Amino acid sequence: MIWTPLTTVMTVLGIFGLALVVYASGKAYTINKRISRAGLEEKYILEKNYYLLSTVVWVILVSRIVASGLFWATNESLIPLIPGAMCQFGVSQAGSPYSWIDTGVKLVVIFAYGIWLVLDLLNRRVKGSPLLPSLSKIFILLVPLLLLDTILDLAFYFTVSPVTVPCCRTVFTETSPIPCPYCFVFHDAPMFLVVIVSYGLSIALVLWGFVVRHYTLKVSEMEAVGNEAMKKLVTVALVFAVIGTVALIPAIIQVLTGGPFLH
Amino acid sequence: MVSRRAAAIIAVVIAGVIISAAAVIYLKGQQAALVEETRITVSGVELNRRTNTLVGVNVTSSLDQQVSIKSASLVKIQSGITVASKEFSPFRQVAANSQSYIPVGFSLDPEGADYFLYLLTDRGTVVKHKISYP
Numbered sequence: 001m002i003w004t005p006l007t008t009v010m011t012v013l014g015i016f017g018l019a020l021v022v023y024a025s026g027k028a029y030t031i032n033k034r035i036s037r038a039g040l041e042e043k044y045i046l047e048k049n050y051y052l053l054s055t056v057v058w059v060i061l062v063s064r065i066v067a068s069g070l071f072w073a074t075n076e077s078l079i080p081l082i083p084g085a086m087c088q089f090g091v092s093q094a095g096s097p098y099s100w101i102d103t104g105v106k107l108v109v110i111f112a113y114g115i116w117l118v119l120d121l122l123n124r125r126v127k128g129s130p131l132l133p134s135l136s137k138i139f140i141l142l143v144p145l146l147l148l149d150t151i152l153d154l155a156f157y158f159t160v161s162p163v164t165v166p167c168c169r170t171v172f173t174e175t176s177p178i179p180c181p182y183c184f185v186f187h188d189a190p191m192f193l194v195v196i197v198s199y200g201l202s203i204a205l206v207l208w209g210f211v212v213r214h215y216t217l218k219v220s221e222m223e224a225v226g227n228e229a230m231k232k233l234v235t236v237a238l239v240f241a242v243i244g245t246v247a248l249i250p251a252i253i254q255v256l257t258g259g260p261f262l263h
Numbered sequence: 264m265v266s267r268r269a270a271a272i273i274a275v276v277i278a279g280v281i282i283s284a285a286a287v288i289y290l291k292g293q294q295a296a297l298v299e300e301t302r303i304t305v306s307g308v309e310l311n312r313r314t315n316t317l318v319g320v321n322v323t324s325s326l327d328q329q330v331s332i333k334s335a336s337l338v339k340i341q342s343g344i345t346v347a348s349k350e351f352s353p354f355r356q357v358a359a360n361s362q363s364y365i366p367v368g369f370s371l372d373p374e375g376a377d378y379f380l381y382l383l384t385d386r387g388t389v390v391k392h393k394i395s396y397p
Contacts, residue, residue, distance in 0.1 A: 235268075256286055
């Protein structure tokens with residue numbers, strides 16, 4: 001393990017996330033199991049329990065989303081501490097195989113976690129909390145992903161050590177059809193980072209919009225709030241798509257200019 | 264209305280991805296299409312490892328005529344991007360069958376990388392040399 005302020009934060013977030021997931025998954029399982037057969041009084045108690053669970057899940061999911069962003073910054077900060085590493089490819093080599101799986105997981109978690117957060121926000125705005133059983137179920141479905149996400153973070157940062165590693169130059173040579181994504185995005189064409197983040201958020205918002213539409217059609221009490229939320233989600237998605245497209249112009253200009261053939 | 268907007272967003276994102284890929288393919292194609300000058304070679308490289316700078320290069324010409332070096336560019340192989348370039352004013356002269364020093368002063372990645380140094384001649388050809396740093 002290489003102890004730096006960022007790896008320490010990632011470790012703390014991992015342990016914190018793991019503990020809360022274990023706590024919340026038990027509560028969610030109980031609510032999910034009892035709610036369909038509960039009488040009025042028990043339903044009221046379960047609803048009260050659900051609000052506590054909801055707060056805990058918010059903390060878990062928001063902390064995991066923060067950790068997803070910090071993951072890239074932490075890996076970038078480790079480059080000078082690992083001999084042979086020229087970019088995040090080298091850092092991932094030092095933390096292999098956990099690092100590679102973790103990288104894949106980090107690319108998709110925002111899509112999954114956002115679904116629960118958006119639905120919970122809507123549920124709070126509708127009388128009678130009609131999505132309560134669905135939210136408990138979705139959280140139980142998210143538990144394996146949350147466990148994988150937190151455990152991989154801990155495994156990766158405990159494994160990574162200052163060993164000499166071969167970096168991207170062993171894989172991405174002059175004959176490679178594609179450039180090293182880490183060198184390309186994080187070092188030499190950082191404008192593409194804005195493009196990728198904006199487009200990613202735009203797609204995530206559209207995806208969440210489709211999920212909201214599914215529940216709006218399924219649960220009649222949700223119609224007004226759901227339709228309003230869909231409009232907002234798609235509008236924000238449009239804003240991010242525009243930001244991404246605007247950022248794409250200088251990004252492509254940077255890639256195309258400065259070449260030897262232009263002089 | 265919402266579905267149409269969502270479809271438009273997905274179309275914009277797909278178009279962005281296609282444009283980016285096309286830009287990278289175009290750039291690779293342009294670099295591959297450069298006519299290489301085989302009778303001028305880079306015979307020496309001066310590096311300053313303290314400041315991580317490519318200070319200059321020695322070029323050896325076996326041509327029977329004088330050649331001018333119009334510009335120099337440094338392309339990072341791992342990303343395929345030109346990370347530094349400069350135009351010489353006046354052009355650097357390389358006399359026939361001789362050696363010349365071309366100062367460039369390009370910053371290199373302190374963590375290391377592979378580069379192609381391109382020297383563009385007034386003949387429309389390029390002198391290409393691979394540099395692995397550190």
